[in-house]
Every structure is written in C-alpha cells, then in structure tokens.
Amino acid sequence: MNKTLTVRYFAMFREQAGCEQETVELAAETAADVFRALGHRHGAAEPLAHCKVAINDRMAAWDAPVADGDTVLLFPPVAGG
C-alpha cells in the first residue's frame, strides 16, 4: 500500500532534485526503499552505504521502517570539519 511521505533533500541531493522537499506516494517499507525509489530525483550518484538518513528528525538506520506521514531526510555523504 502506498504511503504519503515528505522527503527532504540536502546539499548535492537538493541541487540534483531541484527542490528542498517534496511529497511523494511510495510503496516503501524502509528508509532504503525510499532512497532507491527516488534515485531518479537525487541522482543515485552516491551508494546508499555512503549516505545517511533521518526519519522525523532522528538519525535512522537504512532498514528502519517508514510510516504514512513520515518525513524522510536524505543526506548525501557528509564532510564536516
């Protein structure tokens, strides 16, 4: 069953997607499903293992479940410091 999710893009993902956030309808079970389903939006140039994800403002594992109404934040490889 499809879930309505708000997806937020950061840094290179935002530039690739051309927007900071969007609402999508996806049959996703996990955060990784969301990342893969939206590859055409964020460019899929970075392997999932190098990226990070947060769900509703909490850092999450890629196998964390997503629920209808969740906000999923997709982080490309970080480079602080």
Added chain:
Amino acid sequence: MRMVTTAIDPAALREELADPAAGGYAAFEGWIRNHNEGHDVLRLEYEAYEPLAVSEGERVIREALERFDVLRASCVHRHGLLEIGDCAVWVGVSAAHRDAAFLACRYIIDEVKIRLPIWKKEHYADGNSGWVNCERCAAHG
C-alpha cells in the same frame, strides 16, 4: 555542541573548559586551506542541517566523556561561506592528564567529520565548484 555562522573564538571557548581538577587541555582547530586534491580553492561553503548536527554532535561529546577520563569537552562548527584561513571547527577537551585529553579530542573531531549532517562545497580558482566527499567514503571506495 554549537553550530555558528560567525567567527569562532578559540580563546573564549578555552575558558569554558577550565576546571580546578584539570591538568591541561587539548584542542583542535580545523582551518580552511587553499588547496584540495590538486585544486586551488578560493573559499568553502558549508551547509548543515542544524538540528541534527547539534544532537549528533552532543552524542559524540557524550561518548567521549564516557570513553575517556576527561573533565569537559566541547565542539563548535561554523557554517555558511568561509574564506581561506578561517576556523571551521574547534574541539577542546580538558582532563587531569594529557593522554586522555588528546585521545578524546581526536575521537570527537574524527566522529564529527563522518557523522554530523554537514557538507562542504569548494569554490575553485578556475570558476568551478564541487561538493567534497567524506573521507571515509573516499578511503573505503
């Protein structure tokens, strides 16, 4: 853990680590350098997702306080547009003895670089720009 958009003042931050039981402190300052991987860099633009950069940074500092015999630890990261020579990140740790201070300081800067949602875009002398890949990703392919 603090995220700021103005200049970092290490001298003022150092005062906050003072403790009668401290025998010293170790600090690390990360500066903007004028070159990276063969490119001449003019300036750097840091982007951060502040709410999670702060919460994840605080988690890193708590871990350092638990793992090492140190008294106080803090970290400040700047974001926005930074010029060559600017201080981008500061880590300071006070401890009774130097070994723990150095180890905790090293732990915090290493984890901050690979865990906090912070990105940097380099602007090059040739007019191009590019997002910098994380160190661990580059090292592990």
